[in-house]
């Protein structure tokens with residue numbers, strides 16, 4: 001699948017590479033303005049050509065470029081909920097709001113559905129006690145919406161994966177793999193007994209995509 005993942009947090013984009021990068025053609029983007037650009041046909045085509053250049057091949061004859069103007073381009077668009085707002089259309093007064101963190105995910109999801117993506121998700125790791133925008137998703141978690149033919153979910157309930165390269169001695173058991181309590185040894189829940197955990201975790205986008213594909 002041709003997948004676009006939008007998130008302003010670097011570790012969540014690294015997690016996208018880890019959980020989707022192997023199986024799919026993945027593009028990641030970290031800003032609101034860039035996301036709008038990539039959700040347009042022109043932006044998408046530029047991205048295809050960039051990818052071709054990266055792999056030192058002639059991309060001008062790629063099937064993705066020769067599709068009809070009305071054909072969908074991204075198969076799946078998975079995005080964050082809260083991100084710094086972009087500059088689009090802003091001038092004067094409006095510029096004061098540019099860069100402020102807003103729940104832009106809703107609009108990006110609708111944009112993605114409109115562009116023909118078949119699978120759309122908005123996923124936040126913000127604790128629902130810490131931001132009303134996250135709490136708004138409490139009753140929507142993993143309900144599957146049909147928007148313009150796209151399957152769409154909005155969720156604040158997500159799994160995370162440890163970011164490769166940030167492995168360290170488990171902070172729960174100090175590397176022992178087990179925790180002693182009342183003379184009994186229990187397997188450490190944090191590292192599942194391995195003695196290793198991660199300094200950084202990111203969203204498990206692979207599971208989010210699975211949730212979209214599995215449900216009818």
Ligand SMILES: [Zn+2]
Nearest residue numbers: 170173188191
């Ligand atoms: Zn542990």
